[in-house]
Amino acid sequence: MSRKLPRSFYDRPTLTVAQELLGQLLVRQIDGERLSGRIVETEAYMGPGDEASHARYGPNSRAATMFGPPGHAYVYFTYGMHYCFNCVTEAEGSGTAVLIRAIEPLEGIERMRHLRGPRVAERDLANGPAKLCQALEIDAALNQADLTGDALWLETGSAPMQIKTSPRVGISRGREHHYRFYDAASVGVSAHPKY
DNA sequence: GCAATGATGCACT
């Protein structure tokens, strides 16, 4: 039986998808081995009208993937050395996506540690958007990858204990929107707000 | 525990 989330999961309002992604499993298959983790933190990016989104300048840029069909990966490169992973949402042309900010490692932990470094504590393997990309070997080659394919996908997990919201992390514009969602019961969230 | 800072590539005001 397949627990893989279908494309219809992503073809819904972005804020809905962002919340329902909490507790689901992010799965990466490398050489037949499963690496997976439970999603505990997401952020919604709401399209061309969102001042904090790469989509704010339209589809003529690295953000083009976000304007494609839902259920695909948007992987971008930033700060000269890091990748971050998003799920494209809503209808083609909407320019919307959900950033996966943190997971709790479940399967393939030894391989993740090899990818991240020998001295990294388990809870620090993937508790940040660039960390989880490194732990799951997600890079530019997976940009536009089909999330219903066999390299990278999501599966039904368990409901989060306690959903909280906050402003998004690491942005300077659009702070008034609380588009970050996280499971407050998890130790794996990347940044604890000070409110 | 915390704050400050350097690393490093690329798209764009």
Add this chain to the structure above:
DNA sequence: GTGCATCATTGCG
């Protein structure tokens, strides 16, 4: 030239 949807390390307490 500037500013990133970031992280590891350092220095201090």
